Amino acid sequence: MTIATADLYDEHGDALDSLSLQLHDLGGRVAFDGPIRTVRCHRDNALVKAVLATPGDGAVLVIDGGGSLQSALVGDLIAASAVEHGWAGIIVHGAIRDREAIAALPIGVKALGSNPRKSAKDGVGEADVPVEIAGVVFTPGRHVWADADGVLVER
Structure with missing residues (x-):
């Protein structure tokens, strides 16, 4: 059972960072959490695809695409692979x-x-390195929790 981020922050705020960046909920699940894995890449998703094709074991992949909206880093086939591999x-x-297809997936x-x-x-990029997004590392x-209220990260 996923814990609400607001309740989690009320209980453990001193040990958590809150991502102030406003993200859209685009998957079939709004609330999710797990250990962090990372990819840093810019307009190149080969490394994203490769990582999500490995066993996820309930992890959350955080992709630092530098905030670029010029091209997509995840599509329906990559997201379906993530589901298949337990992310x-x-x-x-x-x-x-592929927003509509991704919205239908249980992820x-x-x-x-x-x-x-x-x-x-x-395949340009780095995997499993600390990434900073909007001041949050x-x-x-470490653990990340996400729901309709936002994203919390274990310090």
């Missing part, structure tokens, strides 16, 4: 595509927005 959710500091997806343009497939292995 709890995906948080994208950037765009996704949490938060992103800045969408763009039908696909991204490059060169997402460190691999």
Whole structure:
């Protein structure tokens, strides 16, 4: 059972960071949580695809796309692969595509927005490194909670 982020913050706010960036809930699940995994990439989703095709074990992939909305970093096939491999959710500091198909999948997806343009497939980027989004550091292995109210990150 997922704990409401507001209640979690009331109980443990001193040990949590709250992401002030406003993200859209785009997956079939609004509330999700799990250990953090990360990818940092810019307009290239090959590494995102590769990571989400590995066992997720209930983790949440945080993708730092630099806030770019110029091309999508996650589409329906990548999101379906994440479901198949046991990921709890995906948080994208950037765009996704195939919103309607992703909304039908049993996975949490938060992103800045969408763009039908696909991204490059060169594999440029880094995985499992700390990423900072809107002043909040997402460190691999720490926990993240997300729901309709927002995103909380274990410090």
